[in-house]
Amino acid sequence: MASSTHRLRRASAAAALLLSAAVACSPAGGAAVVAVPSPDTEAAGYCEALHEELPTKVMDDVARRDVSPDSPYTAAWGDPAIVLRCGIERPAEAMDPENNAAEVDGVGWVVDDRGDDGIRFISRYREAYVELLVPASYHPDASILVDFAKPVEKSIPKTIDD
Numbered sequence: 001m002a003s004s005t006h007r008l009r010r011a012s013a014a015a016a017l018l019l020s021a022a023v024a025c026s027p028a029g030g031a032a033v034v035a036v037p038s039p040d041t042e043a044a045g046y047c048e049a050l051h052e053e054l055p056t057k058v059m060d061d062v063a064r065r066d067v068s069p070d071s072p073y074t075a076a077w078g079d080p081a082i083v084l085r086c087g088i089e090r091p092a093e094a095m096d097p098e099n100n101a102a103e104v105d106g107v108g109w110v111v112d113d114r115g116d117d118g119i120r121f122i123s124r125y126r127e128a129y130v131e132l133l134v135p136a137s138y139h140p141d142a143s144i145l146v147d148f149a150k151p152v153e154k155s156i157p158k159t160i161d162d
Contacts, residue, residue: 036071042128044087055151078138084131085131109122109142126157
């Protein structure tokens, strides 16, 4: 039987692979290549509503850009891309009360600091899970969540299912 440490290392390695699969490099000026989630029908509706509410710019001057493949479940801003994916499977991090968390304008987020890879924010207590990947080059902190709180609050209802 694998030890807890061994399982944790495997889980961390799997998470790193998933993150690298979620965001791929793109040529300058080209579309950001993003892995598209496969939400269930209910979550898909919330994600489509969120897509319509997302800002054209974040962090005051980082403009939205195209994603490939085009999907109502993904969005990106800037280069390197800040990536949003809606309708991801409920990650284990969202369930762990020991994880770092932030609440911004009524929306709760798990904060997963990945060092040189940036920060992964995951929404909490919502009918659809939203993942926001912010590269380290932006020197990210929870203040970026201000740009996403209102759209998430408006589009994705809270849930008591935690």
